[in-house]
Amino acid sequence: MTNKYDIIIVGAGHNGLVTAAYLAKSGFRVLVLERREVIGGCCVTEEVWPGYRVSTAAYVNSLLRPEIIKDLELKKHGFEMLPRSPSSFSPFPDGRYLMMGPDKAMTHREVSKFSTKDADALPKYEAMLERVASFVEPMLDQLPPDPMSNRPGDLWTLLKQGLNFRKMGAGAQEAVEILTGAATPILDRWFESDQLKTTLATDAVIGVQASPSMPGTAYVLFHHVMGECDGARGVWGYVRGGMGSISNAIAASAKQFGAEIRTNADVARIVVKDGRVTGVVLKDGTEFDAPRVASNADCNVTFRKLIDPKDLPEEFNRSIAAIDYSSATLKINVCLDQLPSFTALPGTEPGPQHRGTVHIYPDMEYLERAYDDAKYGRPSGSPILECTMASAVDNTLTPPGKHLMSMFIQYAPYKLKEANWDDIKEAFADRCFDIMNDYAPNFKNAVIDRQIISPLDLERTYSLTGGNIFQGAMTLDRMLFMRPTMGYSRYKTPIAGLYLCGAASHPGGGVMGSCGRNAAQVIVADRVR
């Protein structure tokens, strides 16, 4: 009896935990199995050095759905957002800097330093994104309707979405460009100042192997402006105690509803008999039985490693094999004796320049050129550095007086033409540190230690195929009813009782919880049926 459950969740990423919590709340006997020694997947806090609590992968939150915070009582379980003001700081080599958001008057003053025309245009640009968000956001919490189906539910949802699309009027065309186009032409049309465009453009390339002039990047930019922080729209914040506090709060909620969570439990195989799942087997041979399994792992892991492809239709296998996992992200977590003192705004005491995201790259051309190397399988000679120092806002992360810096770096292509990441990651990190030192000359002397997470490490440690931070590309051909593949966007798979519940499914990557929540709804409905 003890190894028998109503459902087994493979992976304790935040989405798997959300599914577990909702199902336990609905009365399922739930077991979550996580291969790592910690829960949270990419939404995790780890004590990398004694006394330093590091958000080793994801580092800021905005996307986590408010309904989940409420339904699972996450605040009661320790979840607390720490808003950031300002939200970004871009120092430039000429000694000037641009600070932005969420204070609108401050942002207007700051952008005016570079262009008063842009300062006036920015609120209109944000309103345009808001209009597109009002069309897209409701879809995050919905099961994607299948346009190929004649089911009344699908047709009804499609009709409602069509009417919402119509409500955008002339803005509909802009919405289509946002969903399919490139970020640079949009930014070029709206703004004249290179400094503002450069600051806005990073969101377009986060986690993707593409430059901002390439189609698909406008959606990535847009994906990063959805969400909220304590009710403030489009605002990103830190989470007290690091991103792992989100996963820990969800896990605490799941446990309160009766879910069991085991770590160091590496699932080797999802067992399938006569076309339906019957349980899982761990690498150490332990077996668990359940008539349902939900996988929080990506499709490559789920369908090509944990399941015998013989148990799946040929056409499905072909489509899964074609998912794009290319990526070019490397992360360096740094512990510091002192905060960086930027030439553009000196000071080592926590100040506005340390609170938000710090953009270390001078202009749009630099962003484009940084990608050129990656195109040919080389790490950028002059990479893009997107840095955050949560310890400037949250004093629970480090020993007194010490600090942490998260450096999210692009482009570091997973597939290198000539080298191996294990051999070159130290030299690449040295290059990133040199660049940071050019902007903040005390930086290198302040470094106590660093943790370099290469794309290969993202794959090995976090089970992200190809190091892709979203569990697969977020391009339109793999979104909505096509994520992960046509006909299987509703969390079900060709195997009866097997579901997906992670970022591989609609609506994709980011610490949103929507995938997990939507999957739980489907699983509950299937039980009732």
Ligand SMILES: Cc1cc2nc3c(=O)[nH]c(=O)nc-3n(C[C@H](O)[C@H](O)[C@H](O)COP(=O)(O)OP(=O)(O)OC[C@H]3O[C@@H](n4cnc5c(N)ncnc54)[C@H](O)[C@@H]3O)c2cc1C
């Ligand atoms: C470096 C980096 C930075 C990011 N920054 C941000 C950010 O700042 N904000 C944001 O919103 N998003 C960010 N993201 C994206 C976001 O973190 C992810 O999209 C999201 O956390 C995915 O959650 P998930 O639960 O779907 O999957 P995951 O977090 O990938 O969890 C999957 C879990 O399954 C486990 N697993 C896999 N295979 C097995 C197996 N065989 N047996 C048992 N367990 C298994 C894994 O160990 C993992 O714990 C970032 C991602 C990365 C990698």
